[in-house]
Amino acid sequence: xxxxxxxxxxxxxxxxxxxxxxxxxxxxxxxxxxxxxxxxxxxxxxxxxxxxxxxxxxxxxxxxxxxxxxxxxxxxxxxxxxxxxxxxxxxxxxxxxxxxxxxxxxxxxxxxxxxxxxxxxxxxxxxxxxxxxxxxxxxxxxxxxxxxxxxxxxxxxxxxxxxxxxxxxxxxxxxxxxxxxxxxxxxxxxxxxxxxxxxxxxxxxxxxxxxxxxxxxxxxxxxxxxxxxxxxxxxxxxxxxxxxxxxxxxxxxxxxxxxxxxxxxx
Amino acid sequence: xxxxxxxxxxxxxxxxxxxxxxxxxxxxxxxxxxxxxxxxxxxxxxxxxxxxxxxxxxxxxxxxxxxxxxxxxxxxxxxxxxxxxxxxxxxxxxxxxxxxxxxxxxxxxxxxxxxxxxxxxxxxxxxxxxxxxxxxxxxxxxxxxxxxxxxxxxxxxxxxxxxxxxxxxxxxxxxxxxxxxxxxxxxxxxxxxxxxxxxxxxxxxxxxxxxxxxxxxxxxxxxxxxxxxxxxxxxxxxxxxxxxxxxxxxxxxxxxxxxxxxxxxxxxxxxxxxxxxxxxxxxxxxxxxxxxxxxxxxxxxxxxxxxxxxxxxxxxxxx
Amino acid sequence: xxxxxxxxxxxxxxxxxxxxxxxxxxxxxxxxxxxxxxxxxxxxxxxxxxxxxxxxxxxxxxxxxxxxxxxxxxxxxxxxxxxxxxxxxxxxxxxxxxxxxxxxxxxxxxxxxxxxxxxxxxxxxxxxxxxxxxxxxxxxxxxxxxxxxxxxxxxxxxxxxxxxxxxxxxxxxxxxxxxxxxxxxxxxxxxxxxxxxxxxxxxxxxxxxxxxxxxxxxxxxxxxxxxxxxxxxxxxxxxxxxxxxxxxxxxxxxxxxxxxxxxxxxxxxxxxxxxxxxxxxxxxxxxxxx
Numbered sequence: 029x030x031x032x033x034x035x036x037x038x039x040x041x042x043x044x045x046x047x048x049x050x051x052x053x054x055x056x057x058x059x060x061x062x063x064x065x066x067x068x069x070x071x072x073x074x075x076x077x078x079x080x081x082x083x084x085x086x087x088x089x090x091x092x093x094x095x096x097x098x099x100x101x102x103x104x105x106x107x108x109x110x111x112x113x114x115x116x117x118x119x120x121x122x123x124x125x126x127x128x129x130x131x132x133x134x135x136x137x138x139x140x141x142x143x144x145x146x147x148x149x150x151x152x153x154x155x156x157x158x159x160x161x162x163x164x165x166x167x168x169x170x171x172x173x174x175x176x177x178x179x180x181x182x183x184x185x186x187x188x189x190x191x192x193x194x195x196x197x198x199x200x201x202x203x204x205x206x207x208x209x210x211x212x213x214x215x216x217x218x219x220x221x222x223x224x225x226x227x228x229x230x231x232x233x234x235x236x237x238x239x240x241x242x243x244x245x246x247x248x249x250x251x252x253x254x255x256x257x258x259x260x261x262x263x264x265x266x267x268x269x270x271x272x273x274x275x276x277x278x279x280x281x282x283x284x285x286x287x288x289x290x291x292x293x294x
Numbered sequence: 295x296x297x298x299x300x301x302x303x304x305x306x307x308x309x310x311x312x313x314x315x316x317x318x319x320x321x322x323x324x325x326x327x328x329x330x331x332x333x334x335x336x337x338x339x340x341x342x343x344x345x346x347x348x349x350x351x352x353x354x355x356x357x358x359x360x361x362x363x364x365x366x367x368x369x370x371x372x373x374x375x376x377x378x379x380x381x382x383x384x385x386x387x388x389x390x391x392x393x394x395x396x397x398x399x400x401x402x403x404x405x406x407x408x409x410x411x412x413x414x415x416x417x418x419x420x421x422x423x424x425x426x427x428x429x430x431x432x433x434x435x436x437x438x439x440x441x442x443x444x445x446x447x448x449x450x451x452x453x454x455x456x457x458x459x460x461x462x463x464x465x466x467x468x469x470x471x472x473x474x475x476x477x478x479x480x481x482x483x484x485x486x487x488x489x490x491x492x493x494x495x496x497x498x499x500x501x502x503x504x505x506x507x508x509x510x511x512x513x514x515x516x517x518x519x520x521x522x523x524x525x526x527x528x529x530x531x532x533x534x535x536x537x538x539x540x541x542x543x544x545x546x547x548x549x550x551x552x553x554x555x556x557x558x559x560x561x562x563x564x565x566x567x568x569x570x571x572x573x574x575x576x577x578x579x580x581x582x583x584x585x586x587x588x589x590x591x592x593x594x595x596x597x598x599x600x601x602x603x604x605x606x607x608x609x610x611x612x613x
Numbered sequence: 614x615x616x617x618x619x620x621x622x623x624x625x626x627x628x629x630x631x632x633x634x635x636x637x638x639x640x641x642x643x644x645x646x647x648x649x650x651x652x653x654x655x656x657x658x659x660x661x662x663x664x665x666x667x668x669x670x671x672x673x674x675x676x677x678x679x680x681x682x683x684x685x686x687x688x689x690x691x692x693x694x695x696x697x698x699x700x701x702x703x704x705x706x707x708x709x710x711x712x713x714x715x716x717x718x719x720x721x722x723x724x725x726x727x728x729x730x731x732x733x734x735x736x737x738x739x740x741x742x743x744x745x746x747x748x749x750x751x752x753x754x755x756x757x758x759x760x761x762x763x764x765x766x767x768x769x770x771x772x773x774x775x776x777x778x779x780x781x782x783x784x785x786x787x788x789x790x791x792x793x794x795x796x797x798x799x800x801x802x803x804x805x806x807x808x809x810x811x812x813x814x815x816x817x818x819x820x821x822x823x824x825x826x827x828x829x830x831x832x833x834x835x836x837x838x839x840x841x842x843x844x845x846x847x848x849x850x851x852x853x854x855x856x857x858x859x860x861x862x863x864x865x866x867x868x869x870x871x872x873x874x875x876x877x878x879x880x881x882x883x884x885x886x887x888x889x890x891x892x893x894x895x896x897x898x899x900x901x902x903x
Contacts, residue, residue, distance in 0.1 A: 110500030124491030139500040148480035413880030582720025589713025
């Protein structure tokens with residue numbers, strides 16, 4: 029049941045990590061294709077965010093491999109993964125608090141706007157042109173996530189839901205091949221959740237692969253092409269939403285034996 | 295009315311200050327105090343880049359001021375280099391050293407970075423103190439005349455020594471501030487402020503965090519070095535104290551006291567802390583206590599620094 | 614061989630003073646996450662107040678005791694007036710606050726006392742003790758013994774007493790400690806009193822050897838800070854080992870290489886250690902939580 033083939037964009041193979049002898053994630057494998065939405069679900073503490081941190085290069089895995097477009101990128105620094113087309117958001121927000129909303133989004137264009145430091149110090153035309161181009165792109169993205177009117181505000185003053193969307197805008201600015209979203213709808217109301225829902229589907233439709241960690245089961249069941257279920261750091265099931273939600277092991281792990289996954293809500 | 299950018303506003307304020315304050319000087323002595331403020335302001339502008347933008351601490355930046363200062367004392371005598379070129383040489387050595395030292399050091403965080411930079415500063419000041427054959431030790435050494443004042447005189451611009459150094463250092467400060475302000479809103483400056491806000495998020499958007507930190511460290515080292523050179527050249531004398539621990543602390547204190555997040559704030563801090571001892575000479579006995587108390591009180595009650603806090607209050611009243 | 618022993622003795626003696634200062638750093642750091650650069654001033658005050666009280670006619674033990682008590686009280690005052698109001702401030706601000714406090718204390722000391730260099734008699738005479746061809750001053754034994762006793766005392770306090778465990782709990786998680794009913798404000802007060810008292814004790818023990826003046830504190834602070842960081846900030850064992858290590862490195866450098874560069878050697882070693890172990894010898898490794 030390996031889904032890996034030539035079209036695979038991201039493949040995770042036997043990935044695991046231990047903290048002080050304790051296995052937080054153990055032997056997890058799955059694959060993601062371009063344009064596909066793959067969700068990782070599981071109870072709190074199942075190791076979902078840890079898995080994200082390994083894939084995105086923030087933690088060094090103690091075993092297993094991560095491949096991006098067929099190349100081994102296990103343990104590669106996050107900023108180099110960014111160059112290879114991976115970007116992500118964070119469960120507990122990692123916003124540049126004292127910068128404006130616009131500036132936060134512009135940092136997502138770092139790879140395309142950076143240039144010789146001397147040009148930046150002397151504000152040479154090249155430097156200003158790069159900055160302006162990034163700013164224009166960022167404004168468009170902010171409009172796309174509905175934050176264009178808050179562009180000049182200091183990011184630290186925004187609501188939680190707005191900051192979640194700002195993180196998505198920043199991650200999209202990298203023009204990624206694969207986007208890792210860690211609970212994008214957490215703390216958002218029903219309307220905001222639906223907006224994020226649409227945004228994710230739209231991004232996926234443009235060919236970007238999406239790896240999603242989310243507690244909102246309705247959203248997960250609605251938009252995922254494929255679901256990987258973790259419990260106690262191990263993969264206990266995977267498959268399409270219908271299959272997974274009927275899987276007895278999943279139901280047992282998640283809710284106790286007498287409920288169905290699709291009724292769960294966060 | 296056209297809206298002016300914070301950058302233009304800062305530069306206008308600085309230029310106006312440099313140009314207009316001399317009209318209120320009761321005596322020529324104040325040119326010297328002014329020049330001192332500008333020299334400190336230049337060093338502190340470098341701290342704004344390192345600490346205010348990039349969020350990294352240095353308790354050893356005086357080491358670079360020492361290198362800049364002693365380059366002007368030694369290079370003209372030993373290698374026959376013109377003092378103006380010695381400023382450039384000092385800056386180049388400082389930049390090179392900052393590059394070499396910064397690589398391993400900047401992996402450290404918080405207090406560990408503090409102790410490592412502190413160690414670097416102490417090493418430089420020890421070399422300056424102990425290599426008597428070269429530096430003549432703790433008593434200090436003469437620094438050759440820059441000679442620019444004589445050139446200006448030939449061109450018909452007759453300035454007193456005090457006036458010359460006042461305007462010369464003021465010019466350096468304005469250029470230094472211009473560069474720091476350019477950086478602030480440039481791609482590199484944004485990357486620095488981003489890694490200050492969240493290192494992990496900065497890495498995931500593709501920012502090479504160690505490299506950016508190193509660039510900030512090198513740039514701020516050049517600021518400190520040039521400031522040390524200017525100090526040596528105008529005093530025509532320099533001692534190893536310029537590289538000492540207390541001078542490092544002074545730089546950081548000036549910047550943070552005035553407001554390390556903004557160039558103008560930090561320069562304001564440099565002004566206050568340079569003037570304070572001049573004012574306090576009246577009660578010299580209490581100088582240290584007052585200085586210590588000011589440091590503590592400002593940090594407790596005006597956390598963003600003097601200038602941002604004052605501006606915020608003024609704005610609050612205006613609304 | 615006797616030469617080596619001699620350097621060893623002098624290294625262990627200064628190392629013991631640094632270890633005491635480093636332990637003081639550690640206690641306050643654990644309670645409040647603040648590195649107190651005024652720690653060296655406590656050492657200076659211990660020496661100065663003992664000298665003053667002794668010169669005023671108090672017997673030496675009583676003078677020493679009064680110095681420790683007064684300094685501990687000043688430590689508590691410093692916490693209440695300067696550290697607690699600044700809770701949550703960034704590291705740079707805290708560094709400036711404690712250095713400001715240090716400058717303030719120096720200024721106050723030269724105003725109340727004077728700018729002269731002072732000393733008082735060694736506790737057990739000045740006759741050097743001969744050991745294996747080298748000599749050691751009886752006062753050195755006092756200093757070394759003092760450092761070991763303080764370390765053991767702290768160890769017993771933190772592991773065997775309820776109060777000590779409350780301090781440890783507070784340093785691990787302030788909020789959780791409050792939730793289980795620990796008075797964290799009292800823990801802070803206690804930590805500053807303890808730390809200042811230990812600093813003063815170091816001053817009392819060391820002054821007959823090192824002498825004291827209003828401006829000696831910053832030197833002790835830098836060395837103690839270096840020792841604490843070398844061992845790994847927040848770890849008492851690290852502070853002890855780090856402090857002694859700095860003393861030994863200094864003494865060996867002074868003896869075999871160059872007395873002018875003895876201060877440099879310590880910092881070169883620190884830079885080297887931090888290069889390989891960014892959290893010091895015994896420091897906890899932290900993982901970025903995202």
